[in-house]
Amino acid sequence: MPTSTSYKGGKSKDEVSVSGKKIYKMSSNENPLGASPRAMAALKKHLSSISEYPPPMDYRFRAKLSEYYNGVLSPDQFVTTNSGVANIDLIIRGFLDANSECIYCSPYFSAYAGFPKKVGAKAINVPLVGEKFDLDIRGIENAITEKTSLLFITSPNNPTGSYIPKSQVDELLSILPEHVLLVFDEVYYQYADAEDYVRALPYVLEHKNVIAINSFSKAYGLAGMRIGYSYASEEVATYLQKLRIPFMLNTLSMEAAIGAMQDNEFIEQTVALIHKEKKFLYQELDAIGMEYWKTQANFIMMRPQMTPVQFEARMIEEGIMVRPLPGFGAPDCVRVTIGAHEANEAFINALKKIS
Numbered sequence: 001m002p003t004s005t006s007y008k009g010g011k012s013k014d015e016v017s018v019s020g021k022k023i024y025k026m027s028s029n030e031n032p033l034g035a036s037p038r039a040m041a042a043l044k045k046h047l048s049s050i051s052e053y054p055p056p057m058d059y060r061f062r063a064k065l066s067e068y069y070n071g072v073l074s075p076d077q078f079v080t081t082n083s084g085v086a087n088i089d090l091i092i093r094g095f096l097d098a099n100s101e102c103i104y105c106s107p108y109f110s111a112y113a114g115f116p117k118k119v120g121a122k123a124i125n126v127p128l129v130g131e132k133f134d135l136d137i138r139g140i141e142n143a144i145t146e147k148t149s150l151l152f153i154t155s156p157n158n159p160t161g162s163y164i165p166k167s168q169v170d171e172l173l174s175i176l177p178e179h180v181l182l183v184f185d186e187v188y189y190q191y192a193d194a195e196d197y198v199r200a201l202p203y204v205l206e207h208k209n210v211i212a213i214n215s216f217s218k219a220y221g222l223a224g225m226r227i228g229y230s231y232a233s234e235e236v237a238t239y240l241q242k243l244r245i246p247f248m249l250n251t252l253s254m255e256a257a258i259g260a261m262q263d264n265e266f267i268e269q270t271v272a273l274i275h276k277e278k279k280f281l282y283q284e285l286d287a288i289g290m291e292y293w294k295t296q297a298n299f300i301m302m303r304p305q306m307t308p309v310q311f312e313a314r315m316i317e318e319g320i321m322v323r324p325l326p327g328f329g330a331p332d333c334v335r336v337t338i339g340a341h342e343a344n345e346a347f348i349n350a351l352k353k354i355s
């Protein structure tokens, strides 16, 4: 039976049916271009090998990840899991127990608050502040105790689309005691174009106590394959990699991810499409007078003039799936994934109709 600590993912297309209407899924931040063609080719190539076990400890995949990072991270600095969310779960199981605490900042990705409860740990919310959803660094400093083991931050953030400027990450790390591991979720990093956007990589290279969460579900278009990874110091990564169940990842998802990593062209096309369509949506939303926040990711948070659940239901009648955000700490907002132009136009037309 689902509990309040479960992570509730977005609905699938099969769960909504509106007779005769085309459904546009703008609720799960998937890639509107589908999957990387190199990933698809890798899948076909490796299909015949599924009767054999994959390499132990995902060695080939971790070696390819190291190559992808130009060798600045060693294969032993990667933790490979069957999704980004499984990585978050593993970190929580590895570092939290009934006597420890973690901190997250709302609006937030719900796993950070729900999963710690499964191991009996306390999850403390220090909300983001202001129009730009900045980190409340003093608030975080005050919330840290001797029991705090993990601090979750997300940049670009789901669901706000905001990001944490480099100066704030620097300041945060300067006040963070050694016993707190910073979990830096960067699964939407490909879409960020702000000049002062920073990933976790430079901090991991400076030997700061940071672990970076990544996923192949978003820009690479492999949400259905379920594959993700994190990188950290060798000490943290080796500990977590050994904590996993053996052969957690399957051959096909790893080969698809290896193919996708080599597909710069596909990522460039994806990012160009999202940036172009984001401008289109901003223009149209401004014209309609919808309240929304500028985004560094592939989705836009909006505040409709009806409850998010009513908005979701009205949009489904028009064939559009959106995500209501009460479960993300944004009780009066919805999140809309930026789609291909046809989907974005359909969304705007539906919005005009229901407003």
Ligand SMILES: Cc1ncc(COP(=O)(O)O)c(C=O)c1O
Pocket (backbone or CB within 6 Å): 029, 083, 084, 085, 086, 109, 154, 157, 158, 185, 187, 213, 214, 215, 216, 217, 223, 227, 228
């Ligand atoms: C911020 C954030 N982190 C992690 C994930 C997990 O992605 P996945 O489990 O599909 O790899 C998501 C997915 O929505 C996300 O939005």
